[in-house]
Amino acid sequence: MPAEQTQDPISSLLAEFSTRLNEVEEKQRLLRDRALLIGENLISTKEDHELQSHTTKKEITQINSEIKQLKVLMKRVIDELENFARKTELDILKKQSQMFQPLKLARIKDVERMIKEALDKNTSKK
Known part of the structure; x- marks a missing residue:
């Protein structure tokens, strides 16, 4: 045991x-x-x-x-x-072009034609 x-x-x-x-x-x-x-x-x-x-x-x-x-x-x-160009520069150019107005100017041919017509008138009157 x-x-x-x-x-x-x-x-x-x-x-x-x-x-x-x-x-x-x-x-x-x-x-x-x-x-x-x-x-x-x-x-x-x-x-x-x-x-x-x-x-x-x-x-x-x-x-x-x-x-x-x-x-x-x-x-x-x-x-x-x-x-x-700046806006002010464009405004200046716009004013100049409006003053110039190229459409109202006579071309050289137009001036020559007017002179010739005036001379023709003067010669025909004489």
Whole structure:
């Protein structure tokens, strides 16, 4: 019996040890699975951020290129503005053309014809 009594506590200790060992192994397996899942999520998130960063860099480069083109275009427009007439200058030209009124002026042929007609009249009267 004494051997049986010593055997009984030992087997109960071994059974308890085995149960605890199984629990620890299960916890370790769960922790390993969680660590793998976290690692996969981290890699996925890193790839997403790299892709987003790359896309953002492309967009920034494109925007910078468009800004440079706009600056060149604005400079060209500003340079061309100097070649346009101002409203006051146009008003001056309009007044000058109204004073000149080229339609009321006689052409050289008309003047020559009028002189010839006047001379013909004078010669016919004499």
